[in-house]
Amino acid sequence: RHEPARMRRADLVGHLNTFLHRRLTGARVVDPGSASFMGLYRTLDLEGWSDELIEAVGASRSWLPEVREGSEVGGRLTSEAASLLGLPQGTPMLVGVMxxxxxxxxxxxxxxxxxxxxxxxxxxxxxxxxxxxxxxxxxxxxxxxxxxxxxxxxxxxxxxxxxxxxxxxxxxxxxxxxxxxxxxxxxxxxxxxxxxxxxxxxxxxxxxxxxxxxxxxxxxxxxxxxxxxxxxxxxxxxxxxxxxxxxxxxxxxxxxxxxxxxxxxxxxxxxxxxxxxxxxxxxxxxxxxxxxxxxxxxxxxxxxxx
Missing domain, CATH: 3.30.420.40 (ATPase, nucleotide binding domain)
Structure with a gap:
């Protein structure tokens, strides 16, 4: 609500691991710990994003990444990311934690x-x-x-x-x-x-x-x-x-x-x-x-x- 123009252009809102995955694997993911920092997650029961909080701040669920365990594979390196990092295409990348x-x-x-x-x-x-x-x-x-x-x-x-x-x-x-x-x-x-x-x-x-x-x-x-x-x-x-x-x-x-x-x-x-x-x-x-x-x-x- 404080940055309406910026948020109208937003495709994805997350934390650092969300950004890295989007750039390196194309995935839209975040771990529960990072999600807790965003103020929209049901931290105490780990039951995902809170519709009540999303509505309260004027956000959209479509902006939010999928919440997955930090130990899970969130995505695999794209050909461009693999070339940049010197790793094989398709290398698995964990969601990660803070x-x-x-x-x-x-x-x-x-x-x-x-x-x-x-x-x-x-x-x-x-x-x-x-x-x-x-x-x-x-x-x-x-x-x-x-x-x-x-x-x-x-x-x-x-x-x-x-x-x-x-x-x-x-x-x-x-x-x-x-x-x-x-x-x-x-x-x-x-x-x-x-x-x-x-x-x-x-x-x-x-x-x-x-x-x-x-x-x-x-x-x-x-x-x-x-x-x-x-x-x-x-x-x-x-x-x-x-x-x-x-x-x-x-x-x-x-x-x-x-x-x-x-x-x-x-x-x-x-x-x-x-x-x-x-x-x-x-x-x-x-x-x-x-x-x-x-x-x-x-x-x-x-x-x-x-």
Whole structure:
């Protein structure tokens, strides 16, 4: 309704895998997880597109792709796509799933499993077989089987630290800045400076929140501001656990960690333990490099065997 002229020209509305399939195989498909993001899918029962929601937004069912399991073959490469990719014509192409779903598959998708993708954005996901929507969580289909993900995101995690370095510590090298981060973690709250960590907004809020510092005085230093950012990210990271614990499944105490921070990127040469410092109780963190890519490989291997 906001872009009527554009939508009158639309032939197909979907997500990235929809676009890729349309271009490479000619198919019109999407997986349940990606469909969940479109706001027109019956996410809680996986029963396809909702006519009520389609009508409410003024959409047309003819625009929407077929919803199929991410592990299914969605189409086969056309001659043009095969030539472009250097693959045989007719090569099967899976429908596929989104990155968080792929990482969860790699972690071992089972109810109660947690994955934490730590990078520019921090995504904490819980796998469940009993979805329970919450206004502060994104509830979406896994994309494979009757599983769902409850997801909480810090939109600017590593990117907040990168912003601090760029804006306040451009004169320092990476190693010097990394040492300052560790020092900041040990002196959190000492200066009274606080930070609201919404440099990239809030994905669970319609009215977008903005970042800000509180408690600044003439005595405040850039180190105080860095400490406030680190404290805010740690506090926000831990606060998500209470939200996820509201799901009927029991949270497993092992967390599979992946992403740029896991590899020492985005926040400099530090470990994810910095952001997990405020998590209550005992947790075991298992690193998995490139979990999303490896999860897609697992999906393809499993589909090939079946």
């Amino acid at each position: 990155d968080t779903s792929a990482a969860m598959l790699r972690a071992g998708a089972e109810p109660g499993r947690l994955t934490n993708a730590c990078g520019s954005t921090d995504v904490l996901a819980l796998c469940t077989d009993r979805p329970r929507p919450h206004p502060r969580l994104l509830t979406r289909a896994m994309g494979v089987g009757r599983l769902w993900l409850s997801v909480s995101t810090i939109a600017a995690a590593g990117s907040s630290i990168a912003w601090v370095r760029r804006a306040l510590f451009a004169d320092l090298g990476e190693r010097q800045f990394a040492r300052l981060i560790l020092c900041a973690a040990s002196r959190r709250g000492a200066s009274g400076v606080r930070f609201e960590p919404y440099l990239a907004g809030d994905r669970a809020s319609i009215e977008q929140r903005k970042a800000s510092f509180e408690g600044l005085t003439l005595a405040a230093t850039r180190e105080d501001m860095l400490a406030a950012v680190v404290e805010a990210l740690c506090r926000q990271s831990a606060g998500r656990l209470e939200l996820l614990a509201g799901n009927p499944v029991k949270l497993r105490r092992e967390v599979v960690v992946t992403g740029g921070v896991q590899k020492g990127l985005s926040l400099g040469p530090i470990r994810p333990s910095l952001l997990h410092g405020d998590w209550p109780g005992r947790w075991r963190f298992r690193s998995e490099e490139e979990a999303s890519v490896r999860g897609l490989w697992d999906l393809a291997f499993s589909a090939g065997r079946s």
